[in-house]
Amino acid sequence: EAQVTQNPRYLITVTGKKLTVTCSQNMNHEYMSWYRQDPGLGLRQIYYSMNVEVTDKGDVPEGYKVSRKEKRNFPLILESPSPNQTSLYFCASSLKGSYNGYTFGSGTRLTVV
Amino acid sequence: KQEVTQIPAALSVPEGENLVLNCSFTDSAIYNLQWFRQDPGKGLTSLLLIQSSQREQTSGRLNASLDKSSGRSTLYIAASQPGDSATYLCAASDNYGQNFVFGPGTRLSVLP
Numbered sequence: 001e002a003q004v005t006q007n008p009r010y011l012i013t014v015t016g017k018k019l020t021v022t023c024s025q026n027m028n029h030e031y032m033s034w035y036r037q038d039p040g041l042g043l044r045q046i047y048y049s050m051n052v053e054v055t056d057k058g059d060v061p062e063g064y065k066v067s068r069k070e071k072r073n074f075p076l077i078l079e080s081p082s083p084n085q086t087s088l089y090f091c092a093s094s095l096k097g098s099y100n101g102y103t104f105g106s107g108t109r110l111t112v113v
Numbered sequence: 114k115q116e117v118t119q120i121p122a123a124l125s126v127p128e129g130e131n132l133v134l135n136c137s138f139t140d141s142a143i144y145n146l147q148w149f150r151q152d153p154g155k156g157l158t159s160l161l162l163i164q165s166s167q168r169e170q171t172s173g174r175l176n177a178s179l180d181k182s183s184g185r186s187t188l189y190i191a192a193s194q195p196g197d198s199a200t201y202l203c204a205a206s207d208n209y210g211q212n213f214v215f216g217p218g219t220r221l222s223v224l225p
Contacts, residue, residue, distance in 0.1 A: 033212075043202070043215040058212075090156065101147045101162035102204070102213060107155065 002027045006091050006105035013081055013112055021076045021108050023091030029103075030096040032074040033058070034066065036087040037107075043090070049074055050096075081112040115140045117205050117216035125222040126193055134188040134219045136203035141181045144206040147213065148177050148188050151200045160201075161188070193223045 004025045013019055025032065033048040035058075045058030049068040063085055065077040074093075078085060091105040116139045126132055136146070145164045149157040161170045161177040163186065169178040176189040186203055200220045204213040 035215075042217045043204075045212065048212060088154070092157075101145065101159055102157075103159065104149075104157040109154070 002103070004091055004093050004103050004105035006089075006108050009106065009108060011108060011110050013110070015082055015112055016080050018077070018079050019081060019110075020078075021089060021091075021110070023074045023076065023105060024072050025074075025091075025093040025103070026072065027093065027095075027103065028071065029093035030071070032068065032091065032093045033102075034064070034074070034076050035090045035092065036060065037090065038087050046076070046089075078110075081110075083112050086110060086112050115143075115205060115207065115214040117203060117214050119201075119203060119216035119219050121219060122217065123220040123222075125224065127224050128193060128195060130193050130223075131189070131191050132193055132221075134190070134201050134203075134221070136186040136188070136205075136216055138184045138186075138205040138214075140205075141184050142208040143181065144208055146177075146179055146186050146206070147204045148175075148186075149202045149204065151202060151218070153200075157202065190221075193221075195223045195225050197221060197223050 007022045030051045034046040035043045037043050044060045047066040049055045089108045092102045094102050118137045120135045147162045148160040163170050163179040174191040179186045200218040202218045204215045206213050
C-alpha cells in the first residue's frame, strides 16, 4: 500500500531531551515536507526537501533540523525541544511537480513538558 | 507570498443539504489546488486535486471547481451526511507544483 509512515504517533518528552520523528514513504517521491499544526494557526511548513541531500527552510524552521540521506526517509530532529514545540506534526510527500498532489502521514502528537 | 483563506470558518447544516465551501488564494500562478478532509486529531485525507489547466474535478458527492483568474476554488458537497462532519482544508501549490500553502480550514458539522 502506498503510504507515508510517521513514528511515533504520540510522544511525551522533557525540555532539552533530543528526539527524532521519523518519516518514510514507499512511493519513490522526490519531494518531502514537514508541517506542524496548531489551533488557530493552521498548518505551517517547517522544512522541505526537493530530493536527496537537498533541503530548505519553510516558514517556521527555528528549533528543528532535517536530513535527506535516502529518498524514502526524511526525519525531523528536535535537538533541544521546548514547550512551544508541543504540536501535531505531519510529514507529506509528492512526486516532483506534484502532479498527483500531496500524500500525508497520520501525524505525530508531540508534548514537551 | 501566497495566502489562502477559507470561508466560512465553521458551518452547521442539517443532513441532506447541499453545501459549498469556499477557498481563495492571492497568487493565481499556482500549479494545482488540493482539497483535504481532516477528522479531529487525525491526518489529512486527500479528496480532490485540480490541476491548473482544469476547471473542476468530481468524486462521488464531491465536486471541486477552480477559477485561477479570480483566485477561487469551491468544494460542493451534495446530499450531506453526518459522516461528512470534519474540517475541510484547501491547499494551493506554487507554480512549480511544490510547497503547498494551506488555508485555515472550514469546520463542517452535519446534524442528523
